Amino acid sequence: MAKIGIYIELDKGTFKKSNRELLSLARQGGHEVCAVMFCADAAPYLDELKGVRTVIQVSGGDLSYQPDRYARTLAALIAEHRLEVLLGSCSAQGKDLFPRLAAMAGAGLVNDCLAVDPAARKAVKPVYSGKLLAEYQVEGGCALFTVRPNVIPVQPAAGAAPEVRAAAMDSGDTPTRIVEVIQAAAQRIDLTEAEIIVSGGRAMKAKENFAVLEDLAQALGAGVGASRAAVDAGFAASDMQVGQTGKVVNPKLYIACGISGAIQHFVGMKTSKVIVAINKDPEAPIFKKADYGIVGDLFTVVPLLKEEIKKVLG
Ligand SMILES: Cc1cc2nc3c(=O)[nH]c(=O)nc-3n(C[C@H](O)[C@H](O)[C@H](O)COP(=O)(O)OP(=O)(O)OC[C@H]3O[C@@H](n4cnc5c(N)ncnc54)[C@H](O)[C@@H]3O)c2cc1C
Numbered sequence: 015m016a017k018i019g020i021y022i023e024l025d026k027g028t029f030k031k032s033n034r035e036l037l038s039l040a041r042q043g044g045h046e047v048c049a050v051m052f053c054a055d056a057a058p059y060l061d062e063l064k065g066v067r068t069v070i071q072v073s074g075g076d077l078s079y080q081p082d083r084y085a086r087t088l089a090a091l092i093a094e095h096r097l098e099v100l101l102g103s104c105s106a107q108g109k110d111l112f113p114r115l116a117a118m119a120g121a122g123l124v125n126d127c128l129a130v131d132p133a134a135r136k137a138v139k140p141v142y143s144g145k146l147l148a149e150y151q152v153e154g155g156c157a158l159f160t161v162r163p164n165v166i167p168v169q170p171a172a173g174a175a176p177e178v179r180a181a182a183m184d185s186g187d188t189p190t191r192i193v194e195v196i197q198a199a200a201q202r203i204d205l206t207e208a209e210i211i212v213s214g215g216r217a218m219k220a221k222e223n224f225a226v227l228e229d230l231a232q233a234l235g236a237g238v239g240a241s242r243a244a245v246d247a248g249f250a251a252s253d254m255q256v257g258q259t260g261k262v263v264n265p266k267l268y269i270a271c272g273i274s275g276a277i278q279h280f281v282g283m284k285t286s287k288v289i290v291a292i293n294k295d296p297e298a299p300i301f302k303k304a305d306y307g308i309v310g311d312l313f314t315v316v317p318l319l320k321e322e323i324k325k326v327l328g
Contacts, residue, residue: 065173203237217272275300
């Protein structure tokens with residue numbers, strides 16, 4: 015039985031879906047699970063944390079995300095609680111925090127895992143732009159893993175309520191400090207956690223035309239993404255970019271509209287469960303990768319699709 019820690023990520027106080035995935039993974043196999051969260055009060059989240067043995071609530075002072083202070087606090091907690099494994103989400107914050115933590119704690123790290131066996135300290139992750147899957151094993155010290163959102167099925171929280179223990183935030187000086195966080199547009203769905211994504215490419219031709227995709231996305235409860243060509247042309251915001259130099263997404267359904275299917279885009283969405291491509295060129299490479307293809311002009315097809323989906327969903 016391993017002693018497994020989970021770094022719980024809150025988004026403006028909201029318990030992120032990726033936490034539920036990590037908890038589902040850690041609860042398998044009867045391990046001793048310990049959740050670490052940085053918040054003034056863990057009580058509102060305890061229902062989500064059933065089955066976890068201990069919740070370490072880090073509080074005191076400024077709790078805003080400051081990478082060095084968070085990493086030093088976590089490194090101290092790993093040592094104090096003798097955690098053998100620490101899991102986190104491969105989110106923007108996870109990708110920033112875990113490498114610092116690995117350096118501070120002298121721990122091994124595997125980022126962006128598609129599967130993790132915590133007891134064996136093993137993980138599988140894509141390498142070479144997703145061309146290969148490699149298996150890693152972390153030896154010695156605490157094994158750190160960040161897991162790609164949406165790869166682990168969520169099991170409902172079950173079991174006894176956890177014991178809550180208080181811990182103090184590191185108060186030392188920090189060489190780097192986040193001075194401002196610029197929020198994305200208010201209602202935008204986080205693409206890395208979205209279950210459905212509708213994306214547009216260069217074929218969108220103008221920023222205003224993304225309204226066509228937003229209508230479809232609204233009917234589906236989906237997030238809206240974009241290819242780099244669409245972002246570079248100023249049709250879409252940079253936080254919407256999917257691909258090698260954008261976000262890696264893993265939804266249940268990915269609808270690519272007017273996107274050719276270049277490898278750099280494909281690596282960002284290839285693990286989507288179902289890929290639908292809409293393209294007017296029947297030879298477009300995206301059709302070789304899609305589960306379903308519609309040959310046609312997206313400005314005709316997308317509104318029709320929206321109407322049909324609305325009928326089906328009532
Ligand atoms: C180092 C590097 C990193 C990169 N990183 C990324 C990345 O992260 N993400 C990314 O997306 N790209 C990335 N790229 C760019 C990538 O190589 C492609 O250039 C880009 O993905 C192409 O975008 P696109 O498919 O929208 O445009 P295009 O390749 O121009 O394709 C447009 C498609 O729209 C179709 N079309 C046109 N009009 C219509 C219409 N009315 N209806 C339906 N279909 C229509 C066309 O047939 C065509 O297939 C990167 C490139 C490099 C070199």
